Amino acid sequence: MSTQKESIFEKALRRLEQSIPEYIKKIGKFQHENDDWIISDWTILPQRTYEICEVCGKEKIREVYYITSLKTNAIKKCGNICIDTITNQKIGRWFRLYQTRKKRIEDNKDAINWIAEILRAYREGGLTKLKVRTSRIGIKRLEKMLTRLCMGQNITEKQQGLVDYYTRKILRAHAEWEKRTAFAL
Numbered sequence: 096m097s098t099q100k101e102s103i104f105e106k107a108l109r110r111l112e113q114s115i116p117e118y119i120k121k122i123g124k125f126q127h128e129n130d131d132w133i134i135s136d137w138t139i140l141p142q143r144t145y146e147i148c149e150v151c152g153k154e155k156i157r158e159v160y161y162i163t164s165l166k167t168n169a170i171k172k173c174g175n176i177c178i179d180t181i182t183n184q185k186i187g188r189w190f191r192l193y194q195t196r197k198k199r200i201e202d203n204k205d206a207i208n209w210i211a212e213i214l215r216a217y218r219e220g221g222l223t224k225l226k227v228r229t230s231r232i233g234i235k236r237l238e239k240m241l242t243r244l245c246m247g248q249n250i251t252e253k254q255q256g257l258v259d260y261y262t263r264k265i266l267r268a269h270a271e272w273e274k275r276t277a278f279a280l
């Protein structure tokens with residue numbers, strides 16, 4: 096498995112996706128039609144397509160939970176309302192939160208990769224080389240922010256301000272560094 100080229104953004108998405116099988120496992124088996132069932136898969140159908148829930152036979156569904164009978168291996172497609180009813184758990188809510196998180200991570204892709212880049216430059220001494228002054232508190236805040244963003248949370252305006260502050264500092268320092276290098280040549 097090669098995960099070396101994986102960016103922080105990709106890693107965040109992969110981690111989030113891994114939380115689905117973990118969550119499904121935690122739900123475990125449940126009773127339905129005098130039989131034990133488990134959730135075996137979950138998917139969102141493309142826009143404007145839908146199927147009919149096979150549990151109630153009525154509900155039009157785009158968010159599909161596949162449930163498998165442990166006795167017969169039969170598979171049924173089930174909607175987000177019926178899944179809550181038959182499992183007696185708030186499963187639909189978890190998956191809604193999952194989708195919100197996923198969208199946030201995707202929306203914050205640039206910020207995630209950029210903060211990761213700043214932190215990498217800091218660790219590897221690149222910022223010192225560029226003569227960018229950093230504060231331990233500032234770096235700690237960036238680290239915290241990155242963790243939040245990777246978990247699919249949003250950052251506040253104030254936090255965004257700190258990212259912009261470092262961005263400006265680095266860009267300015269980089270421009271000066273280029274000037275100095277060009278001069279030396």
Ligand SMILES: [Zn+2]
Binds near residue numbers: 152173174
């Ligand atoms: Zn249904």
